[in-house]
Amino acid sequence: MTRPVLAFSALALLAALAPGAGATDEPTPASAAGDPAQADGSAAEGAGPGAATATGAGAAGPREDRAAPGEREDASRRDGRTGAPSATRHRDDGRPPGHGGGEPAARPRAADRLAAPARRPLALSAAVGPAARARALTTADTLAAHAARIQRRVAAYHRWGLQPPPPRPAPPVVKPRVRGATVVRRVPTDDRVVFLTIDDGARKSPEFLRMVDDLDIPVTSFLADDEAVLGPGYGYFRRLEILGGTVQNHTLTHPYLPALSYREQRREICGQQDRIQKEMGGPQPRLFRPPYGAYDRDTLRAARACGLDAVVLWGMEAWADRIDFQEPGADLYPGAVILTHYRGPASWGDGGTMADMLRGVLEAAAEQGYAVGRLEDYL
Numbered sequence: 001m002t003r004p005v006l007a008f009s010a011l012a013l014l015a016a017l018a019p020g021a022g023a024t025d026e027p028t029p030a031s032a033a034g035d036p037a038q039a040d041g042s043a044a045e046g047a048g049p050g051a052a053t054a055t056g057a058g059a060a061g062p063r064e065d066r067a068a069p070g071e072r073e074d075a076s077r078r079d080g081r082t083g084a085p086s087a088t089r090h091r092d093d094g095r096p097p098g099h100g101g102g103e104p105a106a107r108p109r110a111a112d113r114l115a116a117p118a119r120r121p122l123a124l125s126a127a128v129g130p131a132a133r134a135r136a137l138t139t140a141d142t143l144a145a146h147a148a149r150i151q152r153r154v155a156a157y158h159r160w161g162l163q164p165p166p167p168r169p170a171p172p173v174v175k176p177r178v179r180g181a182t183v184v185r186r187v188p189t190d191d192r193v194v195f196l197t198i199d200d201g202a203r204k205s206p207e208f209l210r211m212v213d214d215l216d217i218p219v220t221s222f223l224a225d226d227e228a229v230l231g232p233g234y235g236y237f238r239r240l241e242i243l244g245g246t247v248q249n250h251t252l253t254h255p256y257l258p259a260l261s262y263r264e265q266r267r268e269i270c271g272q273q274d275r276i277q278k279e280m281g282g283p284q285p286r287l288f289r290p291p292y293g294a295y296d297r298d299t300l301r302a303a304r305a306c307g308l309d310a311v312v313l314w315g316m317e318a319w320a321d322r323i324d325f326q327e328p329g330a331d332l333y334p335g336a337v338i339l340t341h342y343r344g345p346a347s348w349g350d351g352g353t354m355a356d357m358l359r360g361v362l363e364a365a366a367e368q369g370y371a372v373g374r375l376e377d378y379l
């Protein structure tokens, strides 16, 4: 009987705390948002999906509990970097202590007694002990952060003209064991999650960076050094990494590896391990993708010698205007690895952009009920 009660409490707390809760009886401060029409629309639309997802979170039990702390860090990190988006500001600005309008009489009194910040006016019974009260406040903070994060995310998707895909599932606690250059075509998981991997690194679209930032998309970049150094160079990928992306190995000069000797292959692969470590800092990459997906026994031996755990291939390729599946007519599936490339309008061939490519992937994901996961959380 514990879980239904908890779920109900979570719902009640969410109803009281969700940033959109006051939207109907309080006018939105348009000046806070820049574009009043968009801000109003986002807030109104955000309340529905956000509330629905949060309901799922309350009922989901241990799985979502694992996810909550990470998401809170995520949310606070994002707040620190980008400033609080409009939904959060509405909540903070729109709820002075004891603001009254249509609220139950007990709520302001409880808020005064607890001297709680205005954004969490909890109606706690006097019979609740300090420990339970502290627990309730912690739970309330977690749920409020979760709800705020969902609302920001929904609003951002709408700004880009997209329906949000389902929330990213919590990554596995124990990852499948990949060591010694294991070849991976499909990530072993039953979660409805797909992975976006982008190769080479020649073209570096600022719009794509903004989109990845707004929509919180984890991107794995397999970089070939002679392409990654072009233009703004590795600095572009360092910015992507700050946004949750990762950089992995795609050789120094993008050769057709089976045509090379073992020593030459090893130089290509180990050389790029060193380059990435020098440019990106931190430990060396763990994942390798051979150019053209072409490899032989020497490639795997060299990748092992260079310390790589997995050789990651793919199951479909995203373009600016379509997704090509390896089996025609196929759909996304759990653990699908999507390949695409850092291209510009000229190299896509149809004038499309990186943003168009990402939009196509996210539309397919939302339609078919998949989230975009972080590859390194699963391998």
Ligand SMILES: [Zn+2]
Pocket: 199, 200, 224, 250, 254, 291, 292
């Ligand atoms: Zn490539």
